[in-house]
Amino acid sequence: MAMIGVLGGTFTGLIPGVHPNTVAAVMLASTSSLLLFFTPHAIAVFVTSMAISNTFLNFIPSVFIGAPEGETALSVLPGHRFLLKGQAQEAVCLTVAGGLGVIMLSVVLFPLVSVVLPILYMGIKSYMAWLLLAIAGVMILLDEGMKRVYGLIVFGLSGILGVMTMETPLLPDQSMLFPIFTGLFGISTLIISIGSGISVPRQSQAPVRLPVKETVMGSVKGFFSGMLMGVLPGIGAAQAGVLAHELSMRKSIREFMVSLGGINTVAALFSLMALYLISRPRSGAAVAVQEVLVNFGYGEMLLLMATALFSAGAGAFLTIRAGRGFARLFQRLDYRRVSVAIIVMLVGMVALMTGPIGMLYMVTSTSIGLLPPLFGVKRTSCMGVLMLPIMLFYFGLM
Amino acid sequence: MEESGLLKLSLACSLLGLLSIFLVSGQVSENALEIGGVTGDMTGVAAKVCGNITYKHVSKNNHLFFRLTDETGTISVVVFNGTARGMTGNPYSLKEGDNICALGKVGMYKGSVEILADSLGL
Numbered sequence: 001m002a003m004i005g006v007l008g009g010t011f012t013g014l015i016p017g018v019h020p021n022t023v024a025a026v027m028l029a030s031t032s033s034l035l036l037f038f039t040p041h042a043i044a045v046f047v048t049s050m051a052i053s054n055t056f057l058n059f060i061p062s063v064f065i066g067a068p069e070g071e072t073a074l075s076v077l078p079g080h081r082f083l084l085k086g087q088a089q090e091a092v093c094l095t096v097a098g099g100l101g102v103i104m105l106s107v108v109l110f111p112l113v114s115v116v117l118p119i120l121y122m123g124i125k126s127y128m129a130w131l132l133l134a135i136a137g138v139m140i141l142l143d144e145g146m147k148r149v150y151g152l153i154v155f156g157l158s159g160i161l162g163v164m165t166m167e168t169p170l171l172p173d174q175s176m177l178f179p180i181f182t183g184l185f186g187i188s189t190l191i192i193s194i195g196s197g198i199s200v201p202r203q204s205q206a207p208v209r210l211p212v213k214e215t216v217m218g219s220v221k222g223f224f225s226g227m228l229m230g231v232l233p234g235i236g237a238a239q240a241g242v243l244a245h246e247l248s249m250r251k252s253i254r255e256f257m258v259s260l261g262g263i264n265t266v267a268a269l270f271s272l273m274a275l276y277l278i279s280r281p282r283s284g285a286a287v288a289v290q291e292v293l294v295n296f297g298y299g300e301m302l303l304l305m306a307t308a309l310f311s312a313g314a315g316a317f318l319t320i321r322a323g324r325g326f327a328r329l330f331q332r333l334d335y336r337r338v339s340v341a342i343i344v345m346l347v348g349m350v351a352l353m354t355g356p357i358g359m360l361y362m363v364t365s366t367s368i369g370l371l372p373p374l375f376g377v378k379r380t381s382c383m384g385v386l387m388l389p390i391m392l393f394y395f396g397l398m
Numbered sequence: 399m400e401e402s403g404l405l406k407l408s409l410a411c412s413l414l415g416l417l418s419i420f421l422v423s424g425q426v427s428e429n430a431l432e433i434g435g436v437t438g439d440m441t442g443v444a445a446k447v448c449g450n451i452t453y454k455h456v457s458k459n460n461h462l463f464f465r466l467t468d469e470t471g472t473i474s475v476v477v478f479n480g481t482a483r484g485m486t487g488n489p490y491s492l493k494e495g496d497n498i499c500a501l502g503k504v505g506m507y508k509g510s511v512e513i514l515a516d517s518l519g520l
Contacts, residue, residue, distance in 0.1 A: 002419060040446070041423070093401055100407055208401040215399065291444050302422045310415025316408035320401065 001042040002307050005049020006314045012050065013057025013315075014322070016065055016186050016342060018349070020047075020054045021284025022178050028288050040292040041303065048272060048307045051285040052103075053315030055264040059095040060319060063088050064326050065190070065342060077379070078253055078260070086201045088330075092323035093208040094215070094254055096316045098261030101219025102226060103312040106269055107305065113227065114277055117270070121231045121278045128232070129394030135235065136387050138243065143377050150375035157368050158184060158381070159388025161361075163398065166389050170357045179350045179362035184382045186346055187362070188369025190339045200335050203327040214255040221255070222262020229267040231274060233390050235383070240267070269308050276301040434470030438511050440504040447473060447513060448499040451492060462489055466500060466513075474512040475500045481516060489518050 012020045024047055027034065034043055063079035082091035106113070124131055140151040165176055225240040241260040271283035275296050281287040293300055330338075350362045365385075372379045392398040433447050452472065453465035462477040482489045492498060502515035 002416070040444075045419070089401075093404060096408070097399070097404060100404070100411060103411065210399045210401075210404070212399060299422065299425045302425070303419065306415055306418030306422050308415070310412050310419060313408045313410065313412025313415055317405060317412065320405055320408065 001038070001046045002049045002310050003314070005046040005307070006053040006311050006318070008046065008050035009053030009055075009311065009315055010057050010318055013054040013319075014060055016061040016190075016346070019178070019181065019284075020051045023050065024284045024288035028291055034292075041300070043292045044289045044300070044304065045307045047285050047288045048304045049311040051268045051272070051283070052265065052308045052311040053318070055268050056096060056099050056261075056312070056315035056319040057322065058264070059092055059261065060322055060326055063091045063095075063323075064330050065193075065339065078256055081253065082257075083200065083203075083330075084198075086203050088203055089323050089327050090204075090208045091257055092319060093210060094218075094257035095261030095264075096319050097210055097215045098218050098222050098258035098263075099265035099312060100316050101215065101258070102223045102262035102266040103269070103309060105219065105223045106266060107309060109223075110305065113273070117227065117231065117273070117277045120228075121274075121280075124231070129391050131232065132235075132387055132391045132394065135232075135243065136384070136391070139378070139380060147375065147377050150371070151377040151381045154368065154371050154375065154377060154381035155384035155388070157371070157384070158365075159384035161365060161368060162385035162387075162389045163392065165361065165385075167398070171354055171361065179354050179358040180365045180385060182346050182350055183362040183365030183367075184369040184385060185379065186369075187343055187366045188373075189379075190343050191366070191370060192373045194336050194339045198335055200330050200333075203331050205324075205327070211254055214252050215258050218255040218258025219262050222259035223266055225259065226263040226266030227270055229263060229270070231270070231278065231280075233386075235387070265312060269305075272304055272308075273301065432470040433466060433468045433473045436473055436504060436511055436513070438506050440511075441506055443504050444502070445504050445513060446499055446501045447475075449473075449497070451494050451496045451498060454492065454494055456490060460490075464492070464498075464500070466498070474507075474510060475502075475515050476505075476507075476512055477515045477518065485518060487518075492518070 008023060009020065012018045012023060027043070027047070038046075059079065062077070063083055079088075079091045079095075082088055136155060140148055140155060143151050161180065165171060165180060171179070221244045222241075225244040229235045229240045240263045241256065244259055244263070268283065268285070271281070271286045272289060274280050275286055275290055276298070281290045289304070290296065347359075347362070350358050354361070369379075369382060371377075372381055389398060431445050431447050433449055436445055436447060447466060447468070449466035449468035449472075451464050452467045453463075455463040457463065460479040460482070462479075462482050464475040464477075466473055466475050477485075477489055499519040500513050500515040501517045501519065502513045505512050505514045
């Protein structure tokens with residue numbers, strides 16, 4: 001099941017917009033039937049393996065797809081900067097190194113984390129809403145001048161969209177976020193990329209050499225940021241990465257890529273560990289595991305840790321290999337056509353899964369998702385879609 | 399660190415992970431839940447229980463009601479008409495004394511714990 005989970009993680013990772021939480025939610029709807037053929041532990045191993053391996057492979061589309069033309073874009077995502085310099089494989093390897101680094105740190109520091117995390121959670125539980133508000137505030141204030149106002153507008157609009165989605169029963173629970181995330185972060189990025197008329201430069205085929213100091217520092221930063229993210233609901237890996245980067249003294253893009261890879265992986269792991277440590281699911285995958293594993297004890301925790309170790313290794317191996325293949329492939333492909341094909345596929349999936357109402361949500365969220373690159377503010381402002389409803393919930397207003 | 403070193407580290411991680419899964423999986427129980435262990439706290443959670451049918455009733459609306467018993471206790475199992483019709487095999491042909499497994503969500507009805515079955519395994 002762990003190996004099938006890696007295949008699932010490869011599928012969800014390589015196709016932009018498809019998240020393992022969506023697959024986990026669909027699985028949740030048919031848990032009883034699945035339990036006829038598989039044991040609860042086998043299902044939990046599959047979900048964990050899919051969630052962890054996905055955190056490695058999903059950097060391939062985020063590096064290779066949706067890049068704007070370098071000179072004209074107001075905001076270029078860090079992975080795209082490497083692509084536009086012909087160093088996409090380096091970006092992929094940096095995120096892989098971060099993911100592997102944090103998994104090894106998690107295994108070694110598990111006894112310490114199992115003591116610290118519950119204390120940390122108990123300490124911040126009462127202030128969760130204020131903490132989220134402070135993080136949102138810092139994220140907006142990181143921009144300068146009028147960009148702060150633009151960032152607030154994007155945060156507010158995506159937040160209102162999130163509240164409207166969660167407060168109305170128009171979309172089924174298991175696919176509620178799919179059209180919104182597809183629009184906010186998928187289709188809008190692709191539209192900007194198509195509009196800018198980019199052509200991917202020749203990619204370096206030389207073996208990548210990773211800087212040891214930046215890899216170690218990035219992994220450590222990623223580990224601690226991701227651990228915090230694992231207990232805080234509504235914070236995305238990109239936001240945690242940006243915060244860790246902006247608040248640190250040294251600002252290296254390579255270290256940032258390593259920490260981003262690390263945060264992504266460790267957040268997925270800690271969202272599962274939170275089930276055992278604080279008895280709270282912190283992701284769709286964790287909800288699915290909680291639903292099937294009624295008695296979630298120390299043995300189950302160790303099983304999921306072992307699964308995470310395997311799927312991280314397998315996911316990392318596949319990502320490095322796939323990165324090389326994509327680097328060769330993308331310099332030969334017509335980037336615009338690839339982007340259009342992906343948009344068509346995403347629209348088809350949204351239509352199939354959520355119908356006309358989902359399409360309406362997708363168009364709305366795409367419009368909001370177009371604003372950050374046009375305003376030149378961080379795309380993470382769109383995480384208001386989760387942060388605002390969660391803040392309102394913790395303030396007792398929703 | 400070179401890219402080839404990262405590949406080797408990935409392979410080492412996956413092999414170590416496989417070995418750990420093998421060692422740990424022997425320590426966790428894979429069996430169905432004991433009926434006595436299913437409590438109201440588990441409402442909404444998916445559960446699998448196995449036991450002997452000690453009571454069977456089909457309502458006017460063709461909803462199917464069982465009582466399943468194992469050595470730890472007894473629990474009610476409800477199979478709604480729509481669910482029963484979608485099942486492979488004929489759940490209405492089950493009789494008292496048959497040993498079956500019921501899979502579904504744990505629910506509460508009039509203060510008693512029950513399983514709202516989605517599937518039945520013989």
